[in-house]
Amino acid sequence: MYPTKYHTPKTLSEAQKIFAAAASPAYLSGGHTLLPAMKLRLAAHSDLIDLSAIPEMHGFTQKADRLSIGAMTRHHDVANSALVAKLIPALAGCAGSIGDRHVRHRGTIGGSVANNDPAADYPAALLGLGAIIVTDKRQLVADEFFTGLYQTALQPGEILLQVEFPIPQIAAYAKFRSLASRYSVVGVFISQNNKKVRVAVTGAGAGGVFRVQSFEAALEKDFSPSALVTCSVDPAYLMADASGSSEYRANLINVMARRAVENPGKTSCYN
Amino acid sequence: MTNIVLTVNGTQVLREVEDNIFLAYFLREQLGLTGTHVGCDTSQCGCCVVHVNGTSVKSCTMLAVQANSADVTTIEGLAKGDVLHPVQRAFKEHHGLQCGFCTPGMIMAAVDLINTYPKPLTAEIVRDEMEGNLCRCTGYHNIVKAILAAADEMRPVVTA
Structure with a gap:
């Protein structure tokens, strides 16, 4: 790993100032x-600005019909939060x-969302729930936030502060994991909120996480696994790698979507 | 370079470190605590697991400067003198190790699991929760047995 300078700002404005003054922060x-990317010298940054000491970036808040989660909240804390388990299990x-x-x-x-790995789980959850991303400059809907492989609408220096989730009537996630990396080969996050259905897919899209409008329309008419039997996704838009061809992924998207519908309130993992 | 102060196995340590040094290498090379192993160096294998403020982490993927003012426990900090920690003893009794390379990480992960998992432990849960620790020779069967035996000893009230 190339040399770097490590900073631990205590406030947002301090973090912004350090970023503005650094060469490649x-x-x-x-x-x-x-x-790991820096260790492999795939990335080199003159300055690392650790956001973990900024208080407003941690924890959970329920605001009317929304659940807000601070960007620095760890996966373990989300997984074990009684509030999250109650509102969006x-x-x-x-x-x-x-x-x-x-x-x-x-x-x-926040790290997972800002990185937007095409096989990461959180982007599917944000897009599937219609989350709002709150930064130090503005608010963005998930549909505008994820713009491509490892690409987001975040501008240089912009800090992701919170993610706000509308609380749905039903939400479910089903993922098929790679046996080696454990990343999702296909993950499908589905939610139903005031009769509107959202279906978001991770792990499969050639351009990263995406919604499947044909699945959404079918589930809005009939929220049941059988509604999806005749639905399909065009493999031309899907990636292919050692974990599976684009045709294989297209089939898995349908299977995982049905499994999600069959398991409301749950995340189910398959190998 | 940054001055860091942290507690390692109950002893306060003050060192000047490079900002790009990982915690695993700091423990091994600057403090001589070579019980923490580096296997894959890519956050997969779990040989480098230590506790930071009571929580298990992969120390090959955390900078030493990030552990500033933290309380760190390594495998060297588990035994009380000649008396092994219950998890260490269980690994010995149930033949939970062969070459021993993964063992420090396995044991640190198991201690964290037994101390923090909110429900009774079963073989299935142990296998699931230990997926971040890879063994290439013993096989997992005796490791799971050892962890369940240690859990029985450490948390008799909640074990199924």
């Missing part, structure tokens, strides 16, 4: 993607299905 949250299950327990002790929701 990066914000550090859980560090479980950024630090599938989201708690989703956080508990990421990586392993040691990784969950460090990794954060």
